[in-house]
Amino acid sequence: MSKPLFYKNVVPLNTETHRELRMRVPDKPLRFAREANLIPALIDEFVPALGHLPVAFLPSAGAPSAVFVTGLAPGSNAFVSEDGHWRVAYVPAYLRRYPFIIGEVQGQEPVLCIDDSYEGLGKKSGERFFSKDGRSEPPLTRALEFAQSYRAAAERTEAFSARLRELELFRSVTLDAKDQAGGRTSVHGLMVVDEEALAALPDEAALSLHRAGYLRAIHAHLFSLRTVSRLAEGGDEGTAPAPDAPFETQGAA
Numbered sequence: 001m002s003k004p005l006f007y008k009n010v011v012p013l014n015t016e017t018h019r020e021l022r023m024r025v026p027d028k029p030l031r032f033a034r035e036a037n038l039i040p041a042l043i044d045e046f047v048p049a050l051g052h053l054p055v056a057f058l059p060s061a062g063a064p065s066a067v068f069v070t071g072l073a074p075g076s077n078a079f080v081s082e083d084g085h086w087r088v089a090y091v092p093a094y095l096r097r098y099p100f101i102i103g104e105v106q107g108q109e110p111v112l113c114i115d116d117s118y119e120g121l122g123k124k125s126g127e128r129f130f131s132k133d134g135r136s137e138p139p140l141t142r143a144l145e146f147a148q149s150y151r152a153a154a155e156r157t158e159a160f161s162a163r164l165r166e167l168e169l170f171r172s173v174t175l176d177a178k179d180q181a182g183g184r185t186s187v188h189g190l191m192v193v194d195e196e197a198l199a200a201l202p203d204e205a206a207l208s209l210h211r212a213g214y215l216r217a218i219h220a221h222l223f224s225l226r227t228v229s230r231l232a233e234g235g236d237e238g239t240a241p242a243p244d245a246p247f248e249t250q251g252a253a
Contacts, residue, residue, distance in 0.1 A: 008117040015134040024126030026119050028084025037071025040094045042153040043160045046220035052088040055224045056190040063161035064191050072185045078231045100143045102151045112144045169197050177232035193218050
């Protein structure tokens with residue numbers, strides 16, 4: 001399988017190979033995301049995250065991909081502190097899922113995989129994945145449930161973006177972030193929902209968005225853009241504690 005953002009060496013979890021594996025939360029839990037200025041977002045997250053993180057869309061060959069804009073330029077992330085903690089109250093589900101992911105193995109059912117390069121893995125400290133007799137322990141069960149729910153939400157997000165593209169509701173945009181000193185920095189290469197195009201939709205099309213639950217997500221996305229200024233303010237909201245585990249739920253996914 002291809003390597004998604006942050007994942008370096010994805011392998012299927014195995015009761016024999018990983019029988020003694022344990023996981024702990026590192027001292028700098030989100031250090032791996034320090035240089036990510038765009039992080040995948042799910043439609044389920046638009047509402048709970050709207051007051052904390054700007055949501056935009058990244059152009060792609062297919063439908064645009066929903067992303068949290070977390071930095072003014074590649075290699076920067078305003079929302080991860082130097083000690084590896086998240087600065088705002090909402091932590092993206094993509095970060096909470098890591099280092100787990102659902103993988104496709106040819107000819108088999110989807111399987112729970114892990115990035116075995118994750119620094120929180122080891123055999124001496126942390127929570128076990130498997131019992132001595134090979135049964136899944138609660139941390140692994142929670143990780144599987146979260147990864148599965150993330151996968152389902154990602155599919156919903158793709159359908160949402162595809163529908164918006166079909167209705168020609170996206171427009172290219174430059175996001176301007178103004179810092180406290182009055183300076184301006186711009187983020188280029190993204191897309192947002194065009195409010196004029198949305199308002200001009202035929203009644204039938206608008207009703208179809210409402211019935212699919214998409215209008216709420218659209219309005220949350222547009223409202224979230226008010227938080228772009230935080231990109232120039234170092235994500236100023238006060239450092240939030242890291243989740244107790246990377247896959248801890250937080251109201252989405």
